[in-house]
Amino acid sequence: MRLPAVLHTLSLVLLLFAASMLVPLAFSLGLADGAHAAYAKSLGVTLLAGAVLWLATLRAGRELQVRDGFLLVALVWTVLPAFATLPLLLQLRELSFTDAYFEAVSGLTASGATVLSGLDRLPPSLNIWRGFMIWLGGMGVIVLAVAILPLLGVGGSQLFKAETPTPMKDTKLTPRIAETAKGLWLVYFGLTAACLLAYRWAGMSWLDAAMHGFTTLGLGGFSTHDASFAHWNSRKVEAVAIVFMLLAAINFATHFLAWHRRSLRVYRVDPEAKMFLGVVAASVLGVAAYLAWQGYYPDYGTALRYAAFNVVSIATTTGYANTDFNLWPIFAPLWMLFLSSFASCSGSTGSGVKMIRALILFKQVFRELLRIIHPRLYNPVKLAGQPVENNVVFAVLAYVFVYVSCISLFTLLLTVSGADVVTAFSAAVASVNNTGPGLAQVGPASTYAVLSDFQTWVCSFAMLLGRLELFTLLVVLTPAFWRK
Amino acid sequence: MKIIILGAGQVGGSVAESLVSEQNDITVVDVEPLRLRALQDRLDLRTVAGSASHPSVLMEAGIEDADLLIAVTQSDETNLVACKLAARMFNVPRRIARIRATDFLDDPKVLGPDGFEVDLSICPEQVLTEYIAKLVEFPEALQVLDFAGGQVSLVAVRAYQGGPMVGRPVKEIRGHIPNIDTRIVAIFRRDGAIMPDGDTVIEVGDEVFCLAASDNIRQVMKELRRMDQPVKRVMIAGGGNIGLRLARALEAGYSVRLIEHNKRRCEVLAAKLNRALVLNGDATDEELLGQENIADMDLFVAVTNDDENNIMSCLLAKKMGARRVVALINRRSYVDLLQSGQIDIAISPAQATIGKLLAHVRRGDVVAVHSLRRGAAEALEAVVHGDRESCRLTGRRVGEIELPAGATIGAVVRGGEVLMAHHDTRIEAEDHVIVFVTDKKTLPRVEKLFQVGARFL
Numbered sequence: 001m002r003l004p005a006v007l008h009t010l011s012l013v014l015l016l017f018a019a020s021m022l023v024p025l026a027f028s029l030g031l032a033d034g035a036h037a038a039y040a041k042s043l044g045v046t047l048l049a050g051a052v053l054w055l056a057t058l059r060a061g062r063e064l065q066v067r068d069g070f071l072l073v074a075l076v077w078t079v080l081p082a083f084a085t086l087p088l089l090l091q092l093r094e095l096s097f098t099d100a101y102f103e104a105v106s107g108l109t110a111s112g113a114t115v116l117s118g119l120d121r122l123p124p125s126l127n128i129w130r131g132f133m134i135w136l137g138g139m140g141v142i143v144l145a146v147a148i149l150p151l152l153g154v155g156g157s158q159l160f161k162a163e164t165p166t167p168m169k170d171t172k173l174t175p176r177i178a179e180t181a182k183g184l185w186l187v188y189f190g191l192t193a194a195c196l197l198a199y200r201w202a203g204m205s206w207l208d209a210a211m212h213g214f215t216t217l218g219l220g221g222f223s224t225h226d227a228s229f230a231h232w233n234s235r236k237v238e239a240v241a242i243v244f245m246l247l248a249a250i251n252f253a254t255h256f257l258a259w260h261r262r263s264l265r266v267y268r269v270d271p272e273a274k275m276f277l278g279v280v281a282a283s284v285l286g287v288a289a290y291l292a293w294q295g296y297y298p299d300y301g302t303a304l305r306y307a308a309f310n311v312v313s314i315a316t317t318t319g320y321a322n323t324d325f326n327l328w329p330i331f332a333p334l335w336m337l338f339l340s341s342f343a344s345c346s347g348s349t350g351s352g353v354k355m356i357r358a359l360i361l362f363k364q365v366f367r368e369l370l371r372i373i374h375p376r377l378y379n380p381v382k383l384a385g386q387p388v389e390n391n392v393v394f395a396v397l398a399y400v401f402v403y404v405s406c407i408s409l410f411t412l413l414l415t416v417s418g419a420d421v422v423t424a425f426s427a428a429v430a431s432v433n434n435t436g437p438g439l440a441q442v443g444p445a446s447t448y449a450v451l452s453d454f455q456t457w458v459c460s461f462a463m464l465l466g467r468l469e470l471f472t473l474l475v476v477l478t479p480a481f482w483r484k
Numbered sequence: 485m486k487i488i489i490l491g492a493g494q495v496g497g498s499v500a501e502s503l504v505s506e507q508n509d510i511t512v513v514d515v516e517p518l519r520l521r522a523l524q525d526r527l528d529l530r531t532v533a534g535s536a537s538h539p540s541v542l543m544e545a546g547i548e549d550a551d552l553l554i555a556v557t558q559s560d561e562t563n564l565v566a567c568k569l570a571a572r573m574f575n576v577p578r579r580i581a582r583i584r585a586t587d588f589l590d591d592p593k594v595l596g597p598d599g600f601e602v603d604l605s606i607c608p609e610q611v612l613t614e615y616i617a618k619l620v621e622f623p624e625a626l627q628v629l630d631f632a633g634g635q636v637s638l639v640a641v642r643a644y645q646g647g648p649m650v651g652r653p654v655k656e657i658r659g660h661i662p663n664i665d666t667r668i669v670a671i672f673r674r675d676g677a678i679m680p681d682g683d684t685v686i687e688v689g690d691e692v693f694c695l696a697a698s699d700n701i702r703q704v705m706k707e708l709r710r711m712d713q714p715v716k717r718v719m720i721a722g723g724g725n726i727g728l729r730l731a732r733a734l735e736a737g738y739s740v741r742l743i744e745h746n747k748r749r750c751e752v753l754a755a756k757l758n759r760a761l762v763l764n765g766d767a768t769d770e771e772l773l774g775q776e777n778i779a780d781m782d783l784f785v786a787v788t789n790d791d792e793n794n795i796m797s798c799l800l801a802k803k804m805g806a807r808r809v810v811a812l813i814n815r816r817s818y819v820d821l822l823q824s825g826q827i828d829i830a831i832s833p834a835q836a837t838i839g840k841l842l843a844h845v846r847r848g849d850v851v852a853v854h855s856l857r858r859g860a861a862e863a864l865e866a867v868v869h870g871d872r873e874s875c876r877l878t879g880r881r882v883g884e885i886e887l888p889a890g891a892t893i894g895a896v897v898r899g900g901e902v903l904m905a906h907h908d909t910r911i912e913a914e915d916h917v918i919v920f921v922t923d924k925k926t927l928p929r930v931e932k933l934f935q936v937g938a939r940f941l
Contacts, residue, residue, distance in 0.1 A: 370761075376772055378750040378762040387755045 004060030006068050007053055010075050014050030017080055018043050023132050024087065028125035031207075035091050035123040042086035049083070067481070069148060074476045076140070077464055081105045087129055092116075098453045105460045107133030109467035110141060110349055112221025112319035112436030113459070115449040119226050124207055127224045131211035134220030138349035139188060141218075141467065142252050143181045145347045149469060187255045192217045195244040202236040216244045219349040221319025221436040228444065229309065229322040238309045238322060249276065249316035251347035271384045272345040272355040279355075280315050283339055284308045287332050294329045307332075315339035317350045319436020319444075326443030333439050337426060340433045341403075351434035351466050353403055357396045359383065364393050402470050407432055410462045417454050427451070431462035485509070486550045487845070488576075490536035490566055491557035492519045494814060495582060495608050498834030499554060499841060504529055505924075508845075511545045514557075537565040539573060547574045552845060556582040556606075564588070564600040571601035580604045580844055584725065604844050608837035613729040615836050616785055616810065619829065620734060623712045623782065623808060624705050626691065626829055629854045630698065631865045632897040632916045637698040638669070638863050640856065643690045644709035655682030657707060665904040666696040666704045669894045669920040670861065677861065677922035679892065693856070695894040695918065697902045712807070715782040719743065719806070721767030721797050722788030723753045726812070726833075730785065735760040741776055743767045767797035770804070779805030787812045798827045849934060851916065861922045863894075868915045870936040877917065877933055883907035885933070887919075888926035894918045 025039035064072065081104035088100045095103075099115040106113045107130055119127065196213035200206060208224055215222045225231035229238060247255070250273045257266045267273050288300060288307035297303035306323050313320040314336035325333050342358035344350020363381045371377055380387035407428050414424035419441070426438030427448070437444040442451070448459060465473050475481055485508045489496050492514035500523060504510055510529040513536045514520050520531035534541035536557050547553070553570045555563035563581040570576035581595075583605040588594050595602040618628040626640040643650045648660055654668050671678045672691040678684060686692060686708070696704045705711070718734055720727050723744030731742045731753070740760035744750050747764055754762045765772040767786060778784065784801040786794035791813050798809040803826075810829045813819050819830045835855040843853040849867040856863055872879035876886075882893050882905045893905040897916040903909055911917060919930055 374761060374763060375775060376763045376765045378744075378747075378754050378764045380751070380754050382755070382758075385755075385758070387751070 002068055004057045005064055006072050008057035008060045009072055011050050011053035013076055018046035018050055020136060024125045024129035027128045031124050033123040033125050035125050038087045038090035041090055045086060046083045070472055070475050074473050077468055081108050084133055091126055098456050102456045102460045105463050108137040109434050109463045110134045110137040110218040110220040111434040111463050113448050115447050117226055117447050119224055127211050130222045131214035134218035134222055135214035138218030141349050142184050146253055183256050184252045187252050191247060198240040202240045203234055217248045219248050219316055219318045229320050242312045245312050245316045245318050249344040249348045249350040251345045253347050276343055276345050276355050279343055284311045287311050311336055314435055315343040317344055317352055317433050317435045321444035324445040326439050337429050340435045360396045361400060410458055413458050414455055427459055431459045432466035434463055434466050487552045488545050488547055488550045490555040492523050494834055495556045497523055499838050500527060500529060502838055513545050537562045539569055550576050553579045560585050567602045568600045578603050582606050606841050609725040609729050611837045612726050612833055613733055616730055617733050620715050620783060623715050624709055631852060631918050634698055635897055636895050636902050637701045638695050639701045640691055640693050641705050641708045643686050643688055643692055645688050646710045647708040649707040650686055650688055654680045654684045660707055661703055664700045664703055666694055667894055667904045669693050669695055669892050670922055717781050718783045719781045721786040723749055724789055726787045728753055731757055731760040768800055773804055781806045784809045791815055791818055802826050864919050865916055866934040868911055868913055868917055874936050877911050878913050880911055882909045888929045890923035891926055891930050892920045894920045
């Protein structure tokens with residue numbers, strides 16, 4: 001463990017983060033919404049903290065080991081939200097630190113759960129800051145998933161490594177992590193710009209388009225309106241959102257390859273993308289049919305519109321809503337929560353177990369069944385025609401076990417502190433999956449402000465845990481990690 | 485003709501054996517002196533020990549005035565290099581190479597004049613796979629061969645009690661299936677060939693060779709035996725190159741189980757196969773065969789590289805209830821021992837694979853040569869050139885042509901049309917003629933018929 005080296009790298013990240021506060025500052029000055037002082041102060045504090053840390057660790061070695069990577073990642077995602085709270089705290093005087101931290105974690109983990117209401121009356125630059133946090137979080141997540149986690153070998157993430165299946169097989173997009181990150185960010189930038197323009201074309205104001213462009217690509221789900229997408233009540237806007245949510249939930253390396261080779265074939269080869277789109281499409285049609293059959297909507301067309309938007313939004317772990325789906329017959333929202341736990345692809349800004357792990361697990365089940373019939377059978381789990389090694393399958397099994405345990409634990413923690421069971425369970429699932437809204441008291445029509453301080457911290461922790469693919473954070477919490 | 489054969493393995497050996505009897509000067513090159521000695525003791529040929537891709541070795545083998553180079557070493561790369569050297573340095577006019585990896589075949593440039601300059605590439609495993617795949621498609625047949633780009637098929641069927649034609653003279657077949665033109669070209673009875681005429685009576689146990697348009701062969705077979713259920717389940721013993729190719733070829737259409745004893749090889753197989761089940765174990769393990777319901781298998785194919793293993797596993801499978809068993813057997817003495825016994829079909833890889841290669845060696849415009857009955861008979865497809873003056877076939881009726889004893893003209897393919905040869909069928913230039921030869925010694929005379937006389941040139 002080389003704590004100074006880790007802290008030194010952290011200080012650089014902090015300095016960059018301080019620079020990112022220039023964005024809301026610029027918006028604030030441009031729009032003259034009176035919030036610029038808050039950003040300037042926050043920027044100053046963050047800059048100062050970063051500089052002090054940088055100077056203090058100047059003598060430290062620059063070499064990071066794989067083990068240090070865990071600590072760095074964990075620190076980045078816990079420390080940055082603390083600084084990200086500053087503009088919120090300075091602007092909204094009545095906000096507690098607990099709630100502000102929750103909001104910042106929700107942003108930087110690209111979850112989209114909020115404690116704020118009256119969003120329409122907030123200074124526009126503050127909404128930009130909230131959206132921008134999600135966008136930054138998404139950027140971090142992409143690099144985390146594609147470049148860092150594979151090196152750490154967390155819970156089957158080795159799969160995303162270059163020599164393994166998925167279309168990233170011959171990607172190792174470029175030989176160096178920095179180059180890989182640049183390539184992926186380029187795609188991320190490009191899609192964000194496209195999304196922003198599409199929103200504007202569909203009828204949003206430039207400001208709303210920017211904010212929603214950020215949150216759509218980050219799959220965050222913050223909105224500038226309490227009513228979320230119901231505010232526009234426009235099929236066009238919803239269609240744009242659906243398209244870009246789906247794109248953002250597909251592996252960015254696949255996008256990169258498709259762009260690089262100018263060919264759509266990579267999507268067909270990607271075992272995750274196919275499955276993801278298939279599962280989501282089937283769910284949309286199914287939920288729409290169910291809602292129409294239950295008589296919640298007068299006709300299938302209307303049911304399809306609402307089902308399409310909300311199912312895609314929750315399945316991709318975004319968290320927008322264009323209606324209060326909490327009021328739907330319970331099967332539909334439960335199914336959506338279930339989808340959110342596995343639908344999105346690895347290497348995307350979505351969260352949850354990820355489709356690739358779900359696929360491996362699913363295939364492992366069939367493998368076991370077939371082995372009962374043919375005891376001498378040799379049938380490795382295969383993805384895209386390539387066998388998956390057994391240790392990866394074990395890692396995935398362990399991952400899913402921990403995932404389920406976490407959800408159970410957080411549900412229990414929330415119930416023991418007074419939440420009703422639907423709220424507790426849905427909040428736990430939505431937090432670990434970085435989805436955003438849950439059901440009942442934390443449903444799309446309300447906010448997480450109803451939770452007690454303890455419960456808010458539990459949810460913040462759950463979001464961090466889910467975002468960092470469980471093991472990255474858990475390993476830092478084990479005593480063995482700190483032993484010399 | 486001066487021929488250099490690189491590689492004295494199974495393919496090299498059997499090619500040498502086939503060609504040596506046809507008055508060729510043959511030199512065989514191999515790195516393994518022992519193998520060469522064994523070959524030299526048996527056949528009248530010269531051998532050179534050394535690496536087949538080294539120019540000095542090739543020169544020692546007399547490549548400078550060779551007419552044909554046949555590169556059939558184990559290594560694709562050696563074969564390719566040898567062909568390139570032969571073309572560039574020694575001006576060998578014709579070069580044949582054994583290429584296993586399909587990668588080399590994907591782009592014609594690799595083997596073309598700017599690449600390795602290979603005139604003909606052969607892949608014995610692929611030929612064998614196609615051979616066996618045909619048997620899966622036509623479970624009643626002993627052998628199915630295609631001519632004229634798949635338009636005509638020659639099928640060998642054993643006559644069984646219950647076939648409408650069994651016990652009847654050959655000429656009645658027209659009455660049985662009036663709208664199908666077919667021709668029974670030969671009958672093998674108790675290891676002897678009979679040239680059938682219209683009055684020859686087909687007996688139970690006869691191996692009957694029929695020529696027919698490919699679409700009709702099922703109906704023709706129906707006349708000679710009861711038809712079996714179509715094949716659904718196939719078990720393959722041995723996951724070598726042939727086993728893997730076969731499994732890949734069959735897995736889409738059939739339920740395939742592949743038994744391989746080597747665990748590491750199982751990993752490779754499982755990675756390359758999608759639907760076929762890869763089983764780790766021994767094909768002679770009764771328990772494993774029982775576990776995998778051998779009794780329900782329509783076809784059991786043993787293709788390990790061990791003759792005895794193939795024979796034993798086939799016998800075991802047959803005893804345990806497999807409907808048909810096919811064994812790959814290299815040793816000719818074993819083949820003669822087993823055919824028509826417990827093992828339904830014994831395949832000799834050498835004989836099955838060298839046909840394509842032989843066609844290239846033959847004089848005249850020979851398109852295809854197939855070995856039948858483990859080399860005792862041959863079926864040959866050749867193109868007729870020239871006019872009535874320069875060629876002894878053109879413009880003549882089949883009845884007029886003087887064929888050596890034991891040779892029959894079976895069919896004529898003109899354009900896209902298949903004509904079964906009758907006495908009055910007239911042969912024209914550019915026809916593809918399919919000749920059936922029961923006595924291999926007469927082959928050179930048959931080939932000569934197709935050669936165009938000096939006046940034509």
